[in-house]
Amino acid sequence: MDTLSWIDVAIIGAFVVHAVASGLRSRRVASRNLEEYFLAGRGLSGWRAGLSMAATQFAADTPLLVTGLVATAGIFALWQLWIYALAFLLMGFVLAPSWRRAGVLTDAELSELRYGGGAATALRAIKAIYFGTIFNCVVLAWVLFATKAIAEPFLVWHAWLPAALYQPVLDLVTWIGVPLASDPDAANLWIHTADNLISIALLVTLTLFYSTTGGLRSVVSTDVLQLGLALAGTAVYTGWVIHHFGGMDPLVDAVRTRFADGGPGGILPDQILAFTPSRARDASFAVMAVFALQWFIQLNADGTGYLAQRSMACRTDRDARLASVVFSFTQVGLRSLLWLPIALGLLVLFPPDPTLPLESLRHEREVTFVRGIAELLPAGVVGLMLTAMLAALASTIDTHLNWGASYWTNDLYKRVLCQAWLGREPDPRSLVRVARLANAGILLLGLAVMTRLTSIEQAWRMALLLGAGMGPLLVLRWLWWRISAWGEIACIAVSLLAAGPLLAAEIAEATRLLAMAALASTAGVAVSLLTPEDPARLAVFFERAHPPGWWGPVARAAGADPGAGVRRLARGLAATGATALCLFSLLTGLGSWLCRAPAPTWWPLPWALWIAAQLAVAGALLPVWLRLGFSRDHD
Numbered sequence: 001m002d003t004l005s006w007i008d009v010a011i012i013g014a015f016v017v018h019a020v021a022s023g024l025r026s027r028r029v030a031s032r033n034l035e036e037y038f039l040a041g042r043g044l045s046g047w048r049a050g051l052s053m054a055a056t057q058f059a060a061d062t063p064l065l066v067t068g069l070v071a072t073a074g075i076f077a078l079w080q081l082w083i084y085a086l087a088f089l090l091m092g093f094v095l096a097p098s099w100r101r102a103g104v105l106t107d108a109e110l111s112e113l114r115y116g117g118g119a120a121t122a123l124r125a126i127k128a129i130y131f132g133t134i135f136n137c138v139v140l141a142w143v144l145f146a147t148k149a150i151a152e153p154f155l156v157w158h159a160w161l162p163a164a165l166y167q168p169v170l171d172l173v174t175w176i177g178v179p180l181a182s183d184p185d186a187a188n189l190w191i192h193t194a195d196n197l198i199s200i201a202l203l204v205t206l207t208l209f210y211s212t213t214g215g216l217r218s219v220v221s222t223d224v225l226q227l228g229l230a231l232a233g234t235a236v237y238t239g240w241v242i243h244h245f246g247g248m249d250p251l252v253d254a255v256r257t258r259f260a261d262g263g264p265g266g267i268l269p270d271q272i273l274a275f276t277p278s279r280a281r282d283a284s285f286a287v288m289a290v291f292a293l294q295w296f297i298q299l300n301a302d303g304t305g306y307l308a309q310r311s312m313a314c315r316t317d318r319d320a321r322l323a324s325v326v327f328s329f330t331q332v333g334l335r336s337l338l339w340l341p342i343a344l345g346l347l348v349l350f351p352p353d354p355t356l357p358l359e360s361l362r363h364e365r366e367v368t369f370v371r372g373i374a375e376l377l378p379a380g381v382v383g384l385m386l387t388a389m390l391a392a393l394a395s396t397i398d399t400h401l402n403w404g405a406s407y408w409t410n411d412l413y414k415r416v417l418c419q420a421w422l423g424r425e426p427d428p429r430s431l432v433r434v435a436r437l438a439n440a441g442i443l444l445l446g447l448a449v450m451t452r453l454t455s456i457e458q459a460w461r462m463a464l465l466l467g468a469g470m471g472p473l474l475v476l477r478w479l480w481w482r483i484s485a486w487g488e489i490a491c492i493a494v495s496l497l498a499a500g501p502l503l504a505a506e507i508a509e510a511t512r513l514l515a516m517a518a519l520a521s522t523a524g525v526a527v528s529l530l531t532p533e534d535p536a537r538l539a540v541f542f543e544r545a546h547p548p549g550w551w552g553p554v555a556r557a558a559g560a561d562p563g564a565g566v567r568r569l570a571r572g573l574a575a576t577g578a579t580a581l582c583l584f585s586l587l588t589g590l591g592s593w594l595c596r597a598p599a600p601t602w603w604p605l606p607w608a609l610w611i612a613a614q615l616a617v618a619g620a621l622l623p624v625w626l627r628l629g630f631s632r633d634h635d
C-alpha cells in the first residue's frame with residue numbers, strides 16, 4: 001500500500017484533534033499542583049481508571065508480540081501474559097485500599113512512609129532511578145520500536161513531502177547511521193529509516209503535547225477513546241480474517257493442513273491451538289512454574305508503577321476494586337479473543353520462512369500483523385485500524401512518560417534535590433513545570449534505548465528478568481511487618497548483579513527467571529530479618545495505610561485487633577482467586593470453542609462438554625466473587 005484514502009486520513013485527523021483538545025481542556029487544573037497533574041485530583045471513577053489501564057496495556061506492540069508467540073510457541077504460550085490477571089486482581093481486592101490510604105504520589109514515595117531513616121530516603125531515590133528510569137525506559141523503548149513496524153507500510157513520507165523538506169531528514173539519518181527500518185536488510189533502508197523517523201517524531205510530539213499539558217486527566221481521556229478505537233478496529237480486522245476463510249472451521253482446517261508436518265521450529269497443529277499444558281509444545285516443569293509464578297515474580301506484582309497510580313487516582317476503594325476487574329476482563333479476556341483468529345489466520349495467509357533463525361522468525365511473525373492490515377483490509381477500515389494502532393502507541397507512551405516524570409519530579413527533584421540537598425520547599429506550580437520538562441527527558445532516553453533493540457520480544461524478556469526478583473518483596477512489604485528498607489535495597493542490588501551472569505548463562509528462559517526470583521527474594525528476606533525497622537515508624541504506617549496481612553505485633557501496640565489484617569487478607573485473596581478462576585475459565589471455554597482447540601489429553605468426555613464445563617465454572621463463580629469483592633460488608 002503506497003497511499004491512504006481520504007477516509008483513512010480523516011479518521012487519523014479526528015483522533016489528533018481529540019488528543020490536542022484533551023490536553024488543552026485540562027491544562028489549567030493540571031497546573032495547580034502535582035496531585036492534580038499526576039493523580040487527576042484523586043477523582044477518577046473505577047470504569048475510567050480500569051479502561052485507562054487496559055488502554056495502556058493494549059499497546060500497539062502487544063498484538064505484534066502475540067502474533068509472534070502464537071506462531072513460534074502456540075496459544076498456550078500466551079498464558080505467560082494472561083497469568084498477570086492475578087496481580088491485577090490482587091492489587092484491586094487486597095492492596096488498592098492501602099495504596100489509596102497511604103496518600104503518596106508515587107510508589108517510590110511510599111518507601112519513606114513504610115520505612116524509616118536514611119535507608120528509606122536512599123531506597124526512594126534508588127527506586128526513582130531503577131523503576132522510573134531504567135525499567136520504564138526499556139518498556140518505552142519497545143513501544144517506540146513497534147512504531148516503525150506499524151507506520152512503515154502506510155506513512156510513506158518520501159512520496160508525500162517535497163524534496164526540500166524530505167532530503168535534510170534523509171541526509172541526517174544517513175549521517176547518524178542508525179537504521180530504523182523494520183527490515184534491516186531492506187533495499188531502501190535509509191528511505192524507510194527517514195520515513196519512520198518522521199512518523200515517530202510526529203507521534204511523540206503529539207503525545208508529548210497532550211500528556212504534558214493536561215497531565216493524567218488528558219492521558220485518561222485519550223486512553224478511553226483509544227481503547228474504543230482499538231477494540232472496534234481489531235474486531236473488524238478479526239471479522240475480515242474470518243470472512244476471508246469463510247468461517248473459523250475453514251480457518252482452523254487451513255492451519256492444520258498447512259502445518260500438518262510441522263510449523264515454525266517444528267510445532268504441530270495441536271500444539272499451535274492448545275490452551276492446556278497436556279497438548280502444548282513446551283510444558284516442562286520449569287516453564288509451568290514460571291507461568292504459575294510470573295504474576296508474582298515481576299515488578300508490578302503489587303501494582304507498583306502506573307497501575308498503582310491509577311488506583312491512587314480513584315475516588316473510592318470500591319472504584320479501585322472495580323478498576324482492577326474492568327482492566328482484567330478487558331485486557332485478558334476481550335482483547336485476547338479478538339487477537340487469536342488474527343494470529344492463526346496470518347500464519348496461513350503469510351506462511352513463515354522455515355530458513356530463518358528463531359530470533360529473526362519472531363520479528364518476521366510480529367510484523368505480519370501490520371502486513372495484514374496493509375494487504376487485507378479495505379480503505380476506511382485501514383484508517384480505523386491504523387488510527388487504533390497509533391492511538392494504542394500513544395496511550396502506552398503517554399502513560400510511561402507521565403509515570404516516569406512523576407519519579408523524576410516528586411522523588412528526585414522535590415525530595416532529593418530541593419528538600420534533602422538544598423533544604424527548601426519548591427513551589428507547587430514550579431513542580432508542574434519540572435514535571436513537563438521531565439516528560440521530554442524520559443522520552444529522549446526511551447528513544448536512545450530503542451535504537452539498540454532487535455525485536456519486541458527481546459525487550460520484553462529483558463524487562464521480565466530485571467523485574468523478576470522484585471515482585472515477592474514488593475507484595476510482602478504490605479503483608480508482613482518484618483520487611484525492611486535494607487531488604488528491598490539488597491533485593492534490587494542482587495537483581496542488578498545477577499542479571500549479567502544469568503543472561504550470559506546457557507540456560508532456559510524459564511530457569512533464568514526462577515533463578516533470579518529465588519536469589520533476589522531470598523536476599524531481600526534475609527537482610528530484612530537482620531535489619532528490623534523502627535517500631536514507631538511501623539506504627540505510623542499502620543495507622544495511615546491499614547495494610548492487610550501479618551501485622552499482629554504492630555496492630556496490638558496501636559490498640560487495634562491483631563487478627564483483623566489476616567481476615568481482610570483472606571477475604572481479598574478469596575475474591576482474587578474466584579475472579580481469576582472465573583476469568584480464566586471463560587477465556588479457556590470461549591477461546592477453545594472459537595479456535596477449535598483440542599481438549600486436554602486427560603479429558604475423557606466429548607469436546608463440547610469440555611467447553612460447557614469451562615463456561616459453567618465461570619457462571620457459577622460470578623456471584624461468588626461479586627459478593628466477596630463488592631458486598632457492603634466488604635466495604
